[in-house]
Every structure is written in structure tokens, then in C-alpha cells.
Amino acid sequence: MRRPQRPLPPADDSASPAAAGDDGAHPLPGNLPAELNHFVGRENELADVARMLEESRLVTVIGVGGVGKTRLATRAAALLEKRYCDGVWLVELSAVHDAGLLEHAVADALGLTDHTPRPPRAALIEHCADRDLLLVLDGFEHLVDDCAALVRDLLRRAPGLRVLAAGRLPLELAGEAVYPLATMTDEDALRLFAERAAGVRPDFRLTEHSRGPAQDLCRRLDGIPLALELAAGRLRALSTEQVLQRLDDRFRLLTGGSRSALDRHQTLRTAIGWSHELCAPPQRLLWARLSVFAGQFDLEAVEYICSGPDLPADSVLDVLSGLLAQSVVLREDSPAGTRYRMLDTVREYGAEWLAATGDTDRLRRRHRDWFLGLATWCELDWFSPRQAEVAARVESELPNLRRAMECSLESPQEAHLAQYLAGTLWFLWVGCGRLSEGRHWLDHVLEEETPYDASRLKALWVLGYVAVLQGDPVGAISALTECREEAEEAGDATAAAYAVHRTGCLALVTDDLERARDLLDDALGRYRELGELNSNVLMAQVELAMSTGFLGDLERAAVICEEVRDICEDHGEQWALSYALYVLAYATLQRGRPERARELLEKSLSISHAFNDLLGTVLSLELLALVTVTEGDAAEAALLQGAADRIWPSVGLPLFGSAHYGVPRARCEELALRELGGGRYASALRAGGELGPDAVVGRALLGRAGGRERARAGTDEPAGSAPPAPGGTRRPAASPASGRGGPERR
Structure with a gap:
């Protein structure tokens, strides 16, 4: 059943994408961008779209390019924000050219990280199924059939979902309400032109002298917002009369003097073409x-x-x-x-x-070559204090990186470059929460028949790595075995070492601990012979420590992770550090030092969450729950456990719920049940399951001090904490403590 909606807020300028919630204390969930300039006019259109969204779960705003579809849709969505408990989310699709990436783009906009091997559409449906949210799809026309199929499936399975689409043509789905967006009225067009002109020339005013030429100009441009803004930009060098004169000449030239022959699309092209002609x-x-x-x-x-x-x-x-x-x-x-x-x-x-x-082909190859180089540099720089910066960079360049792979796949002779790029971006797929998209690209590029050179072998071990993390042992062992056999035949010692390493990682998560220890020891020996030292090598050490610790040698596990911590501090490494801290906390808790274990876990959790690392986050949360119940707060421990239970399905590794990784949870459950009883324990679990990752991590990082404050206040709410990031939105990767980056998910 759809949750009750809050009353529709008034359509005034106080409502903005960044507006606070009802109480002004917490930001609303969502990802709508802040408006860069004032929204002008369109009051009737905004009211129409709001009314249509009341009556239909799918509203599509259509119109010619430049007529203002995107701006109207995002403005309408911002005004309706408070009606959707789970937020308003903008999905920009114009830069997505591969239909296979459509679901990934939607998931990314929603802040949904899913590491399972299930189809991305299934993860989206599950995510939206019980949520009350508005999805704004912009620029979908080049993917209209695929987008229509996705929207249909989502609307069928998610009763609380509504979709506001903006494009040049409708989706043509049952129940769709189509809103053809006309050009601006004469009054609104004049207001827009005057405001944008004042932004270019602060002294610009509509006077008795200037109003007439400005009105004529707006009529010449048919009230198309983009055309008006381009014309306003000309006032840096020209008067309104001069702009009008030049534009009028341009129209007559293109239409043989027949003003009525201009349709709106031609008007826009004419305005853009006129701007083009005036460029040097x-x-x-x-x-x-x-x-x-x-x-x-x-x-x-x-x-x-x-x-x-x-x-x-x-x-x-x-x-x-x-x-x-x-x-x-x-x-x-x-x-x-x-x-x-x-x-x-x-x-x-x-x-x-x-x-x-x-010159298109030459420029596209040049573009591809630049982004090949960028990916190479980012991979090297990942093992440095600049991990967060690298993560931010590759996130912002993802559309261009996709286009570079697409360009390479267009020619069989260049397919190896696509394999190189997909393999080199392992840190993006693994370290920045993009396992599903990484699997898409790796499968795709390896379909191409190419020699077993270094590029193909690297793509194979990265595919195996991603498959391990997705809980797909069959896919993992297939790719890793092929990589190792071909690497040994080709004499590629580096690829062979990585194949052995990731096979050991697979053995670790499937509880074959002795084999894991032997394979990881073998891989580390190979890395030493090669002189290899990077984030992957450090993770091999952490994985060896895990297998060793699970086999009972906690002392050796701690020694290994202390060495990893020293190397991380020397190189500014963060994601491997987060896992080393987890292992150290595990060993410390076993020695009966819960306070020290909490310190280590809080740092590990902070890093993992800031880097959007679900596996590291959930492992730390479960161990923190055990620490918490050991410290005497069974209710809070059960709450943390319930929050971890909510995250696990998106991690997608049932193998990690094994006899070894599952020990903290089982022990915590035993102690909490003994203290709380079945009813209170179940209630605390449910309360934790209602918390998103941002909220629960903020709560967990308050530690024992937060528990004392909550006890004094007589509430279960975290006291003294900053409000969580909106609805699971991805945080900017400015630093390991505040942004996205990515500890690699083992």
C-alpha cells in the first residue's frame, strides 16, 4: 500500500532541491542538483505537472530540444520533494549510450550499491518495491525502448514509485500521461531574457526604449529558453537592437523571408547556428x-x-x-x-x-587514447594518499571511460584496448562500489577474440576477482583458471601471480582455509619475486591474516596486519588499511580488550563507509555489535545487527555468512537474546532494519558516548551527531573520511 503523502507544498521560490525537511533539521533524501540561476515563469506548467503526477504514476514531459524540459521537470520535482518519504532522484541518461548500462545508471543515481550477481533490474525492483519515491528520468530518447521496458517493470513491482520523464518523445506505456511542453509565453520569455541579460550586463533594464526590441527578439526566438539564453549572452558585446538585427538577417537568409516557415526546431537550430556564426x-x-x-x-x-x-x-x-x-x-x-x-x-x-x-574518427581515437592514459595513471595513483581524489576523478569521468571502451570495441583490431581499459579500472569496479557494471564490461570485452596478451589476461583475473566478490564461485574459478593456465603458457608471471592470489581469495570465502593460506602464501612469494607492491598485494596479506587467524593463529594474523598498517601509513593507503584494522580488532576482541577493538573498528568502519564499501561496512558493523553487547548494551547491539542484516543482501556474498565470518553475529545473537529475551531482541532487530547505511554508521561511530547520551535523553535516537547524508546518496570523495573512494572489497 502506498504510504500517505504529505500535503503538497506551495510552488514558491523557497522550495529548492536543497531545502530542508519538515523540521528544518535534516536534509531530504535525493540527489536533485541545486539550481545555478533563478527559475523564471512556467507557473501554470508546474501546476499542470504536479496535478498530473497526482493522477498518474508516469508523467512524460516532451518537447523539442532546448524548450526547457529538463529544467521544468527538475523544478517540478523539487517543489514536490516533501511528498516522497524516500526522496526524489534524478537520472541523467543523455551520456549513456549502451542500453546494457541503463539499469546501472538508474542504480547509481539512487545510490544503490549491489554486489550480487543478480541482474541489476532485479536489484532495482527490490530497492524500489517498498519505497515511496519519485524518479526523474531525463534525456532517454535514444534508449526509449529499453527505458520503457525498465519503467514498466519498476512501476508494476513498486507501488510507491512515481516516474517523471523528460524527453523528445513519449515512452508509450499504458497509464502514461504525456505533457507536451510548449515554448514560453511572451511574458515569461521576456522575463527570462531580461533576467539572463542582467546576469551578463548588470546595468540591463527593461525600459520604454529597450522593451520593444526585447519583445521582438523573444518573438523571433519563439520563446525557446535555450535560444533566449544564447541571445542574452550576446549582450556582452552587442545591444539588444544589434542582436535583433543580426538574428533577423539570419532568419531571412535561412527561410527565404517567410517567418511562418520556421517551426520551433528550426528556430532553435537557427539560434544555435547564429551563435555559431558569431563565434571566431x-x-x-x-x-x-x-x-x-x-x-x-x-x-x-x-x-x-x-x-x-x-x-x-x-x-x-x-x-x-x-x-x-x-x-x-x-x-x-x-x-x-x-x-x-x-x-x-x-x-x-x-x-x-x-x-x-x-575529423570525427581521429578525434574519437584521440579521446580514447587520453582516457586510456588517464585510467593507467589513476591505477598507479590509487596506491597513494590520493585514493579519494582518484575515486572522485574516475567517477566524474565514467561517461568518457565508457565511450572510450565503446570506441575500442568498434574495431576488432582495437578490442585489446577495451580489455586493457576494463582490466585497468579494477579499482573503480571493486573500490568504488561498481561491481555490477564492472562485470558487465569485463564479460563484454572478453567476448572479443584476441590473443592472450597482458591485456586479456588482466581482464580475466579482474573478472575472476569481481566474480568472487559477487558470490559467483563458478564464474570466478572459470576466469581464474583460464588466466593462470594461459599466463603460465605465455610466461606472464604477473598475471599468474594475480590468478593464484584471487583463487586463494575464493578459497578463503568458501571456508577452504588451509588451501587459502597455501595459495595466498604462494601468491605473496610470487609478488616478492616480481617486486610487486600495491593495494592488491596488501590485500593478499590481509587475506592471509584472515585465513591464519580463522585457523587459530591470532598472533601471526596480528603481526601480518601490523605490517600492513605500517605500509599503509607510509604510502597513504586507506582501503587495505580498513581491512587490516578489522582483523586487528577481531584479534584484539578475542584477547578480551573490547575498548581497543572498538577504536580499531570505528576507524575501519569510517573508512569503509566513506568509500561506499558495503562489505567492509557490514563486517565492521557485525563485529561492533559483538563489542557493544560485550560492553553491556544488548539493545544497541541488536539494533546494529538488524542494520547489518539489511545491508547483507546487497553485498551478495552468502559465502561470507560462513562458519568463520558468521561467528561474531552468532555470538552477539546469543548474548543479546540472553539479556533481552526474544521479544525485545526482535524489536531491536526491526528498528535496526529501518536504518539506512548513513544513519546506522553515524550512530555506530558515536560509540559508548552515544549510548550514554541516549540513555540520559531517554531515547534511542543518536545524540550529538551530524545528520546523515540524504537517503544513501553517494558522498563526494574529498577525503577518506568524507567522500567516496574505495577500499577494495575482498
Whole structure:
């Protein structure tokens, strides 16, 4: 049954994507971006969309490019935020070209991390099934059939879900309400032009003298918001009358003087084309070349990919600044730093010009080569204090990395480059919570028949690694056996070492501890011979410590992890450190020192959660629950256990619920049941199951002090804590303590 909705808030400017909740204390869940400038007009349209969402679970806003579909949809969603208990979530699909990545894009927008080998659609359906949320799908038209199928399945299985879509054509599903978005009214168009003009020229005012030309200009542009904003950008150099004169000449030239012959799409193309003509030749050239990017891009990439004899690298910044001044390119700040992007309609126009020059293929290869190099650098830099920065960088570049793999797969002769890229990005798939997408790409690139060179062998062991973490032992052993056999035949000692290592990891999680210990010892010996030292090698040591500790030698396990901790501190490594701390906490608790175990676990949990590492998070939570019941707070321990139970299905490793990894949970359950009894224990478990990862981690990190504060306050709510991040949203990877990055999930 759909949960009761809160009253619809008034459609005023106080409602924004970043607005606080009802009490003003906690942010609402969701990921709507903050508005960069004031939303102008469209009051009737906003009311219409809100009314249609009351009556239909699927509303699609359609219209020509540049008419303002995205802005209207996100504005309407922001005004309706308070009605959806589980948030409003924007999914931007324009940069997703592979239909196989559609579900991954939706899951990513929802902040859903699922490590299981089940189809991503199944994970999405399960996630949405009992939630009350609004999903905003933008820019889906190139994936319309696949998107329609996904939306149909989600709506059928998730009664609390509503979908607001924005695109150039409807999804054509039963029950869909279609809202054709018209251009702006004359009054709204004039308001928009005046406001944007004032942003360019602070002294701009609508006066008796300027109002007439401005109205004529808005009518010439048919009230299309993008066209109006492009025209307003021209006021840096021209008066309104001059803009109107040049635009009027352009219209007559293209239409033979027949104003009525202009449909709205042609009007927009005319406005963009007019802006294109007014650009200097280097600006036109850069505009065309920028069209090879997907999503955001940065200055370094532009200088490498787009420069040449006709556009020297040292001139690119000035030329790019010119495009920024004319609103052809937009600037955005992100966790990865200053980024740029182009609106889809503007990008498409540039792509047509690039194709006309015959330079598309060369620019796409140049783009691919840059991102191959970027991935290589990021892999090396992952083993450094810059892990969080690397994670932020590859997250922001994911659309471009996807496009680079797609480019390589278009030619059989270059498929090995796609294999290289998919293998090199192991730290993205494993360390940044993207196992499912990594599995998609690794399976895909390995379908191509290529020689067993280093690229293919690396993709194989990474595939085996991902399969281990997904709880797929059959897929893991198949890939790892093939990798090891071919590596030994080819004399590739590095690939063979990684295959042995990951086979040992598989043995560890399947409780074959003696074999795990032997394989991991073997792998570490091979790594020493090769002089290999990186994050993977440290994880092999941690895994050896786990197998050793589970076999009863806690002293040796602790010694191994102390060595790992020293190396991590020397190199600024974080994700391997989080697992070393977990093992040290396990050994410390066995020695009867719960307070010290808590200190170690709190640091481990903080790192794991900040890096979106579900496996590390859930293991630390369960061990913390055991520490908590040992300290005498059985109710809080049961609550932490209930929260861990909620996370485990997304980890997807039933193998980790084994006789060894399951010991802390079983012991905690025994002690808590003895203290609380069945009824209170079950109630605390249910309460924990209601908490999302952000909330439970914030609570757990309060430790014993938080328990004392809650006891004094007579409440189970965490006291003195900062509010959790909204609804499981992915945190910016600014630092291991505050952002996404990624300890590798063993």
C-alpha cells in the first residue's frame, strides 16, 4: 500500500532541491542538483505537472530540444520533494549510450550499491518495491525502448514509485500521461531574457526604449529558453537592437523571408547556428571537437584532445573561455574540481560540424587514447594518499571511460584496448562500489577474440576477482583458471601471480582455509619475486591474516596486519588499511580488550563507509555489535545487527555468512537474546532494519558516548551527531573520511 503523502507544498521560490525537511533539521533524501540561476515563469506548467503526477504514476514531459524540459521537470520535482518519504532522484541518461548500462545508471543515481550477481533490474525492483519515491528520468530518447521496458517493470513491482520523464518523445506505456511542453509565453520569455541579460550586463533594464526590441527578439526566438539564453549572452558585446538585427538577417537568409516557415526546431537550430556564426573560427573549431566528450570534461583533456596545429594547446583556455562567455559551454564545480559540459542540443550541433570536416574518427581515437592514459595513471595513483581524489576523478569521468571502451570495441583490431581499459579500472569496479557494471564490461570485452596478451589476461583475473566478490564461485574459478593456465603458457608471471592470489581469495570465502593460506602464501612469494607492491598485494596479506587467524593463529594474523598498517601509513593507503584494522580488532576482541577493538573498528568502519564499501561496512558493523553487547548494551547491539542484516543482501556474498565470518553475529545473537529475551531482541532487530547505511554508521561511530547520551535523553535516537547524508546518496570523495573512494572489497 502506498504510504500517505504529505500535503503538497506551495510552488514558491523557497522550495529548492536543497531545502530542508519538515523540521528544518535534516536534509531530504535525493540527489536533485541545486539550481545555478533563478527559475523564471512556467507557473501554470508546474501546476499542470504536479496535478498530473497526482493522477498518474508516469508523467512524460516532451518537447523539442532546448524548450526547457529538463529544467521544468527538475523544478517540478523539487517543489514536490516533501511528498516522497524516500526522496526524489534524478537520472541523467543523455551520456549513456549502451542500453546494457541503463539499469546501472538508474542504480547509481539512487545510490544503490549491489554486489550480487543478480541482474541489476532485479536489484532495482527490490530497492524500489517498498519505497515511496519519485524518479526523474531525463534525456532517454535514444534508449526509449529499453527505458520503457525498465519503467514498466519498476512501476508494476513498486507501488510507491512515481516516474517523471523528460524527453523528445513519449515512452508509450499504458497509464502514461504525456505533457507536451510548449515554448514560453511572451511574458515569461521576456522575463527570462531580461533576467539572463542582467546576469551578463548588470546595468540591463527593461525600459520604454529597450522593451520593444526585447519583445521582438523573444518573438523571433519563439520563446525557446535555450535560444533566449544564447541571445542574452550576446549582450556582452552587442545591444539588444544589434542582436535583433543580426538574428533577423539570419532568419531571412535561412527561410527565404517567410517567418511562418520556421517551426520551433528550426528556430532553435537557427539560434544555435547564429551563435555559431558569431563565434571566431577557433571557437567554432573547439565547439566541434568538444562534441566527442560524453558528460563532463576538464581543461587538461580539452587541451590534449582538441589541440593541434590549427588550435595550439596554449590557446585552448582562451578559446574555451570565449565559449563559456557565450553560454555554449557551461562550467560546473564537482568533487573532482572544475568541470565543463555542453547541453545536448549544442553538443549535437557541434558533432554535425565535426562530421562535416571528416575529423570525427581521429578525434574519437584521440579521446580514447587520453582516457586510456588517464585510467593507467589513476591505477598507479590509487596506491597513494590520493585514493579519494582518484575515486572522485574516475567517477566524474565514467561517461568518457565508457565511450572510450565503446570506441575500442568498434574495431576488432582495437578490442585489446577495451580489455586493457576494463582490466585497468579494477579499482573503480571493486573500490568504488561498481561491481555490477564492472562485470558487465569485463564479460563484454572478453567476448572479443584476441590473443592472450597482458591485456586479456588482466581482464580475466579482474573478472575472476569481481566474480568472487559477487558470490559467483563458478564464474570466478572459470576466469581464474583460464588466466593462470594461459599466463603460465605465455610466461606472464604477473598475471599468474594475480590468478593464484584471487583463487586463494575464493578459497578463503568458501571456508577452504588451509588451501587459502597455501595459495595466498604462494601468491605473496610470487609478488616478492616480481617486486610487486600495491593495494592488491596488501590485500593478499590481509587475506592471509584472515585465513591464519580463522585457523587459530591470532598472533601471526596480528603481526601480518601490523605490517600492513605500517605500509599503509607510509604510502597513504586507506582501503587495505580498513581491512587490516578489522582483523586487528577481531584479534584484539578475542584477547578480551573490547575498548581497543572498538577504536580499531570505528576507524575501519569510517573508512569503509566513506568509500561506499558495503562489505567492509557490514563486517565492521557485525563485529561492533559483538563489542557493544560485550560492553553491556544488548539493545544497541541488536539494533546494529538488524542494520547489518539489511545491508547483507546487497553485498551478495552468502559465502561470507560462513562458519568463520558468521561467528561474531552468532555470538552477539546469543548474548543479546540472553539479556533481552526474544521479544525485545526482535524489536531491536526491526528498528535496526529501518536504518539506512548513513544513519546506522553515524550512530555506530558515536560509540559508548552515544549510548550514554541516549540513555540520559531517554531515547534511542543518536545524540550529538551530524545528520546523515540524504537517503544513501553517494558522498563526494574529498577525503577518506568524507567522500567516496574505495577500499577494495575482498
